[in-house]
Amino acid sequence: MTARRPPGDLAAAPSAVDAVTAPAEAMDAADDDRIARGLVDGDEQCLAVAYRRWGRLVHTLAARALGDPREAEDITQQVFAAAWRGRANFRPERGSLPAWLTGITRRKTADALTARTRRTELAASLGASLEHESRLHEEPERVLDRLIVSEALSRLPHVQRDVLELSYFADLTQTQIADRTGMPLGTVKSHARRGLLRMRHDLAQAGAGTGR
Numbered sequence: 001m002t003a004r005r006p007p008g009d010l011a012a013a014p015s016a017v018d019a020v021t022a023p024a025e026a027m028d029a030a031d032d033d034r035i036a037r038g039l040v041d042g043d044e045q046c047l048a049v050a051y052r053r054w055g056r057l058v059h060t061l062a063a064r065a066l067g068d069p070r071e072a073e074d075i076t077q078q079v080f081a082a083a084w085r086g087r088a089n090f091r092p093e094r095g096s097l098p099a100w101l102t103g104i105t106r107r108k109t110a111d112a113l114t115a116r117t118r119r120t121e122l123a124a125s126l127g128a129s130l131e132h133e134s135r136l137h138e139e140p141e142r143v144l145d146r147l148i149v150s151e152a153l154s155r156l157p158h159v160q161r162d163v164l165e166l167s168y169f170a171d172l173t174q175t176q177i178a179d180r181t182g183m184p185l186g187t188v189k190s191h192a193r194r195g196l197l198r199m200r201h202d203l204a205q206a207g208a209g210t211g212r
Helices: 016-021 024-040 044-066 069-085 097-131 140-154 158-168 174-181 185-210
Strands: none
Touching (some): 024 097, 044 069, 044 097, 140 158, 158 174
16 A cells, blocks of 8 residues: 655655565654644645645544534644644654644643633623613514524524624624633634624524514
């Protein structure tokens, strides 16, 4: 069986003798080492190959820890971005690139879980304050609208829901949400955009169902 090799100029093609005599595991290990050293040297092609080779591993670890495949996608991107930014700190002679990526993944998922706890506490505090507001004189239409919006929010993935609640109920900017939750600003913007698109669809369906 021909050993899997990275594309492009990451490694020179083996000789016929090497292809016959070298064990597949040794060839893979050599390829991994070339990718790792290329990454340290700032070769973007090596980063792309590393993402294709170990991106699924990172995503699986993140999804298992977070229980949310969509959030795991964000973590996967963060891991490889962090690996690229911190490539000067990686020492191939001290450990393998997959092991280093796994360590970054664990730190990123721990940060995400901490941020999730903060978002939950903020959302709970916000909900408690809203409960104290008087709604005795609300018009029936306003009550119905609020219920429909609340129902649409409840169907969103929890990260999208938390971002939108902090934005619209706590009147925080996206930059403030990023500061409070620890999420990157780009991630906050992405969750807000996805959440709004999904809510728009759900509210349109609700409006059609009620004839409004």
